Amino acid sequence: MIETYALRTFGETVTPEWLAGMRSRHEECRRELGGAVLFEEALPHMTALDRKLHRDIVEALDNRAILETHARPQDNIGMAKRVHQRSVFRGQLLDTIDEHLSVVEALERGDVEGAVASLAAHFGGATHRVFAI
Numbered sequence: 846m847i848e849t850y851a852l853r854t855f856g857e858t859v860t861p862e863w864l865a866g867m868r869s870r871h872e873e874c875r876r877e878l879g880g881a882v883l884f885e886e887a888l889p890h891m892t893a894l895d896r897k898l899h900r901d902i903v904e905a906l907d908n909r910a911i912l913e914t915h916a917r918p919q920d921n922i923g924m925a926k927r928v929h930q931r932s933v934f935r936g937q938l939l940d941t942i943d944e945h946l947s948v949v950e951a952l953e954r955g956d957v958e959g960a961v962a963s964l965a966a967h968f969g970g971a972t973h974r975v976f977a978i
Contacts, residue, residue, distance in 0.1 A: 846968070847911060848902055849961050852948075855905035856957030863901070867949050870894050871942050878935050878942075891938050898945055902964075937974050944970055 874894055877887035903911065944967035951959035 846965075847914065848899060848968075849964055851903045851906050851911075852961050852964055853957055855902045856952055856960055858905060859952050864949055864953050867898060868946065868953075871946055871949070875939065875942050878938055884935060888938075891941070895941065895945070898948075940970060940974070941967070 871894065874887065874891045877890060878884070881887075944963065947963040948960050948967065951957070951963050
């Protein structure tokens with residue numbers, strides 16, 4: 846998987862500023878999803894944050910072809926979400942936040958392999974959320 850490979854590179858170069866920013870943005874999305882704003886307002890913020898986290902990881906490879914290759918399945922996942930889900934639920938997005946923060950927390954500890962394991966668990970959870978009946 847491109848992202849787990851990229852995360853090993855990203856984990857060696859990630860900055861404390863990126864980690865703090867990701868943590869802060871995820872906590873803000875959690876507050877929004879907790880009712881600070883209407884769900885319809887929170888959803889695009891969470892969607893943009895999800896895309897940014899995953900894209901930033903792959904950008905660490907500094908390879909445009911890989912980045913473009915990664916973008917295609919991301920678009921396909923978006924389409925699958927629209928096809929297989931009637932709607933996105935607040936709880937699903939809160940699960941995503943927890944999974945993302947698990948990756949961030951491992952990186953904060955300098956545990957790149959732990960971050961890779963957390964990312965793999967996130968992929969499993971996301972796949973279940975998209976395709977489970």
